[in-house]
Amino acid sequence: MKREVLAELYCEPIIIGNNKVLTEIFYKALDGFDIRERYIEFEPYGLTIVAVLGQSHAVLHTFPEEGRLSVDVYTCGDIAPSVVIERLIQSLNPRDVKCLSISREGGIEVISDDTFSVNIVPGLKAVYNPHKVIISKVSKYQKIDIIDHQAFGRMLFLDGVVQLSTSDIEKYNDLMVHGLDVKGSRCVILGGGDGFLAKRLFELGAENIKVFEIDKEVADLCAEFFGTGSNVKVEWYFQDALEITEDVVQGTNVFLDFTDIPIGCEARISLEKLIKKLSGALSITAYAGSLLDLPQINVVKNIIENAGFKVETWSEWMPSYLTVSVFVRGTK
Structure with a gap:
C-alpha cells in the first residue's frame, strides 16, 4: 500500500x-x-x-x-x-x-x-x-x-x-454496578484493561475480582498514564475472553467492559458463544452502546435474554461519549 x-x-x-x-x-x-x-x-x-x-x-x-x-x-x-x-x-x-x-x-x-x-x-x-x-x-x-x-x-x-475519560469514568463505573450489591461477591470482568472498574468493585467490597484482558499493553499503559490498569491489585489474565471456561464464571457477577460491541455477523456469533459460556453466572452486566443505536442495544439484550437471563436496561447522558449510554443487565 x-x-x-x-x-x-x-x-x-x-x-x-x-x-x-x-x-x-x-x-x-x-x-x-x-x-x-x-x-x-x-x-x-x-x-x-x-x-x-x-x-x-x-x-x-x-x-x-x-x-x-x-x-x-x-x-x-x-x-x-x-x-x-x-x-x-x-x-x-x-x-x-x-x-x-x-x-x-x-x-x-x-x-x-x-x-x-x-x-x-x-x-x-x-x-x-x-x-x-x-x-x-x-x-x-x-x-x-x-x-x-x-x-x-x-x-x-x-x-x-x-x-x-477521567471526567466520566466514575459515572461510567457506577452505572455498570448500578443496583447490584457486590460486597463479599466474586466478580469477573471481561475487557476492562484500564482497571478502573476493577478498582471500583474492590472499593465496594468485592472479595475476588478476576480481569480477562486480551491486550497487556492496554493494562500497562493505563498503569503508567492513569495509575490504574495493571497497578490494580486483582487477578489479571491476559487472554481472549472467548477462551474463558464455564467454571470460572459459575456463581459470579460478570461485567462485559468492552465499551464497543459491534453487531456484524461474525461479532454477533462470537458474542452469542461468549454469553453461552457465561450462563452459570449470577448476573451479566454490559455497556450496550448509544441510545441512538437501538439495533445494537436490542441485539445485546436478546442474546443475554436467550441465555436464560431476565433483562433490564438503564441509561444516562455521558458527556465525553457525546451520547446517552445504555447499560444492560441479565440476572437469574
Missing part, C-alpha cells in the same frame, strides 16, 4: 538541537527499511535528513529555535509510515504532536489528521481535538491512543473508539 504521514512533533529545543542524538533516534525509527540517506547540518543549528528507502522516502527537518521537528514518511511496503512516527514519539516524548495521514493509492486521500474522529452511530461522527497526545502506538491487537482533552481530561481510545 502507498501511504504517507506528515507529522509535526513539538519538543524541547535542547532535545532536537542535538544532531547526533536525533540522527540516532531517526535511524532507529526507520528500523526495517532499506536506507540510503542524505545528511545536511546547518549553522548555527538545524538538521535535514533525506532517507531514500527501498520503496519510498523519509525526510526529517529540525527547527530548534521553534522547538519543532517536521517529518514526512512515505512507504509502499508492509511497514506503515505511522510506525515511524510512533517510534519517534516514544523516543522524544514531545509535548504535542500534529499528524496528517494520506493514502496515495491512485491519488491523494486524507485518511486522518491530528484530531480523533469517532463513530457515535453509523452515519454520525464526532471529532475530538486533543490538547496533547500522550502516547499513540499500535499493539499486537489494536491502535492505542491516550490524549489530554481540555473538556474531558485524560482519554483512552482503542482503534479510534472512546474507552474512557
Whole structure:
C-alpha cells in the first residue's frame, strides 16, 4: 500500500538541537527499511535528513529555535509510515504532536489528521481535538491512543473508539454496578484493561475480582498514564475472553467492559458463544452502546435474554461519549 504521514512533533529545543542524538533516534525509527540517506547540518543549528528507502522516502527537518521537528514518511511496503512516527514519539516524548495521514493509492486521500474522529452511530461522527497526545502506538491487537482533552481530561481510545475519560469514568463505573450489591461477591470482568472498574468493585467490597484482558499493553499503559490498569491489585489474565471456561464464571457477577460491541455477523456469533459460556453466572452486566443505536442495544439484550437471563436496561447522558449510554443487565 502507498501511504504517507506528515507529522509535526513539538519538543524541547535542547532535545532536537542535538544532531547526533536525533540522527540516532531517526535511524532507529526507520528500523526495517532499506536506507540510503542524505545528511545536511546547518549553522548555527538545524538538521535535514533525506532517507531514500527501498520503496519510498523519509525526510526529517529540525527547527530548534521553534522547538519543532517536521517529518514526512512515505512507504509502499508492509511497514506503515505511522510506525515511524510512533517510534519517534516514544523516543522524544514531545509535548504535542500534529499528524496528517494520506493514502496515495491512485491519488491523494486524507485518511486522518491530528484530531480523533469517532463513530457515535453509523452515519454520525464526532471529532475530538486533543490538547496533547500522550502516547499513540499500535499493539499486537489494536491502535492505542491516550490524549489530554481540555473538556474531558485524560482519554483512552482503542482503534479510534472512546474507552474512557477521567471526567466520566466514575459515572461510567457506577452505572455498570448500578443496583447490584457486590460486597463479599466474586466478580469477573471481561475487557476492562484500564482497571478502573476493577478498582471500583474492590472499593465496594468485592472479595475476588478476576480481569480477562486480551491486550497487556492496554493494562500497562493505563498503569503508567492513569495509575490504574495493571497497578490494580486483582487477578489479571491476559487472554481472549472467548477462551474463558464455564467454571470460572459459575456463581459470579460478570461485567462485559468492552465499551464497543459491534453487531456484524461474525461479532454477533462470537458474542452469542461468549454469553453461552457465561450462563452459570449470577448476573451479566454490559455497556450496550448509544441510545441512538437501538439495533445494537436490542441485539445485546436478546442474546443475554436467550441465555436464560431476565433483562433490564438503564441509561444516562455521558458527556465525553457525546451520547446517552445504555447499560444492560441479565440476572437469574
